[in-house]
Amino acid sequence: MKTQVAPAATGASAYVDEYWDNLTDAELLSTPWYIDDPRSLPNIQEIIPANLGEFQVEIEYRRDPGDSPVRCAHCPHHTKHWHGFVLKTADGRRFLLGSHCGPKAYGADYRIASNARGRKKKRYEALVSWLRVRDVLPDIADALADLEKDASFKAVRRARAKLHRFAPSMIGRIHQISPESLTQRRRLQVAYSERDAADERRRQEEFEAAALAIIDLPNKQHRLKMEELRQRFRPGQPTIVEVQRDLGALPPMDWLLTGNAPDGIVSDVAARLRGYVAVSQNTDVHPTAMIQRWTRDAKSDVALAVAAVQRMRNCGQFFASENLRSIVEWDVRHPKGAIGLSAHGPTLVAKGEAIALIDEWTPPGDQFLELASEIAP
Secondary structure (H helix, E strand, C coil): CCCCCCCECCCCHHHHHHHHHCCCHHHHHCCCCEECCHHHCCCEECCCCCECCCEEEEEEEECCCCCCCEECCCCCCCCEECEEEEEEECCCCEEEEECCHHHHHHHHHHHHHHHHHHHHHHHHHHHHHHHHHHCCHHHHHHHHHHHHCCHHHHHHHHHHHHHHHHCHHHHHHHHCCCHHHHCCCEEEEEEEEEECHHHHHHHHHHHHHHHHHCCCCCHHHHHHHHHHHHHHHCCCCCCEEEEEEEEEEECCCHHHCHHHCHHHHHHHHHHHHHHHHHHCCCHHHCCHHHHHHHHHHHHHHHHHHHHHHHHHHCHHHHCCHHHHHHHHHHHHCCCCCCCCEEEECCEEEECCEEEECCCCCCCCCHHHHHHHHHHCC
16 A cells, blocks of 8 residues: 655745734634635645645635535545645645644644644634624713613612611611622511510409409408419519511612612723723734733623613612611611611601602613623623
């Protein structure tokens, strides 16, 4: 059996460097990376010559299952392959090689050419990912800016400021809850002691009835019996009972934490997104790693803004009348109590002054959330 000897190659480095390194990002974005029918390319040669010269790995071919494989220009019997690469020489000739044939034939030269193409393909993929994100960032930043002007958004800011001013006891106790718990719905429960007035009245009535029944006893017997009745019914003594109440589900309240306020996050993210767009106008001068970082950071910032907007949208649950009453009771039942705080509809009353919180509520951020979904991971 005749053994195929690998043709001599004068190297891939010079031609490869000249071709790939001179491509601008705009040219790179129009570069084809795959082809179904490599025989449709011009200057396809059937056999690789003994002296191949300088070459590059130009494009990868992948034949569809319904098509026939193509002949390899290197294999001894020109084996047909479904998958492989097109080698292109400096003078424009092209040769088809199976996916495993190039490294066998040209060793280090082939790896140099393949790696050069791989690096540029990696940059191409980074550019495509970044441009897909960058194209929508201005609209997202504008939507965030509009969100800051939204009536419901402003109402949340005002309500938080009023709660911090007029209901510091409540806010202080909310701050004592772990941040993780504030981001989820939790059961709101209170345990406290109170007098049982009904039991006190019952005991008093039973004592008086029993005392009336022995009124005709001799004095000594009457005194002994009355002492027995007092021990039994304890008239005039309070009845203290331990009470545990379930006040229902506590809505997410992390928006009340000023150190991590969602409206502040929205403002910061909008500014950063505009910064990404400004700095990336000329991608040619930036390394691939930087472009990849823009994509990661921009997506991360958009996700951060989405979470902040979702927190704002949850605020409406907090101002529901039944929820305010439950939170006020929870606050008042605390051992230190609250200072004159009560709830009437979507309004809190503190120190005799009504705090008009949010009368009508429309969850903000629909436009922003729709735009953000376009670049969701």
